[in-house]
Amino acid sequence: MTSSSKPRLVWFDANRVFAAVGVVLIHSSTDFGGQAFPDATQGERFISVFLRSLGEFSGSEMFFMFSLFLMAMRVDKKMPTYSGAIATQAKRLLIPFVFWAVFYAFFRLVKADAFNYAPYIWDQLGQAQSWLGYLILGKSQYHMHFLPTLFALFLFYPVMRSATRYPILGLTVVITIGVMNNLQGFVWGLDMDPALRDYVLRALKIFGYVGYGMAAFAIYGLWNDGIPRGESRLVRRVGFYFAAFAYLATMPFFHVAFETGSWGVRSGWDFYGHFLMPVFVFLIFMGGQYLQWSDRWTRLAKYTFGVYLVHPLVIDLFDVTIFTTGLSDHMSPSLIVISRFAVALPMSFALTIGLSKLKPLAWTIGLGPTPWDIARSKQAGA
DSSP: OOTTSOOOTHHHHHHHHHHHHHHHHHHHSSOTTSSSOTTSOHHHHHHHHHHHHHHTTSOHHHHHHHHHHHHHHHHHHHOOOHHHHHHHHHHHHHHHHHHHHHHHHHHHHHHHHHTTOHHHHHHHHTOHHHHHIIIIIOTTSTTTTHHHHHHHHHTTHHHHHHHHHSGGGGGGHHHHHHHHHHHHHHHHTSOOOHHHHHHHHHHHHHHHHHHHHHHHHHHHHHHHHOOOHHHHHHHHHHHHHHHHHHHHHTHHHHHHHHHHSSOOOOOSHHHHHHHHHHHHHHHHHHHTTTSOOOTHHHHHHTTHHHHHHHHHHHHHHHHHHHHHTSGGGGOOHHHHHHHHHHHHHHHHHHHHHHHHTOTTTGGGGTSSOOHHHHHHHHHHHO
């Protein structure tokens, strides 16, 4: 291999695994209601807040980044028609999404029954407006927004492709997320129907996240052109510096959580620090493309989509178990968070691997043909 040839994408697979770990850590580092243990002392909640800050080095926004990077690779190599590309993504994303949206709509009852708010969930399930939110916005569980939002982002891939040709356009992510932040603050200040506000905010989020697509397509363009080993090291150093600087920028946000036990609102540079972090971390991994990466990263990476989808299930079952058995009464916030993460991460991978081996269900995590494809294949072979 010459210094300018492109190494295998094991660095990219390592990034995907890192993102999965980050998402599970983020969602493990809260109390049972998703907050930063407001009833605990500052000392008791320190570990929770600190681990959350570490998890945000690579959270759900990174899943957008590497999904869009893969999209850049696909459209560059195959040059599909727009309708063909979108149809493929709809099949890959929206069919599993409908399954998991319906699953989580009812699965929430397990935790709701244990924590005595089941009537509230049953009331939601009986409203058409709630189901529209589940199936359009992904509101049946806190992580389900990813799939419909990602599909909507793919609709803009012809715009993003310009960044492959002109990588400087990747810098527009700063503008798009900044405008998104400003407009979302404006919308929250309007006297608007809450249901309508949810859709307006999601539309603004999609337009803002197109900037991630510009960044991902730009990074793909640079990588595809070939970055020599020496220059890759420079990219990695820059990525480390700005990731560290972005982390420092988020300190005001986490300080509020440390003092009050509630996650505040990102509004200033802590907003930019959080939302630009995926770009910097991506650069770290790309800058390390010539390192000796283990093939284990590639083997684990194919399960990360599934880990993203199933980890709230594992976390909820853990919470229900320690709450109903009374164990949580004897556990500090730090112990709850650490033990939850220690269980949720390996069990999420184990569950995903198990689903991948079940042909009737592997499609739910993107690792097998859908039931319709199987039936069509059988008919064709008959």
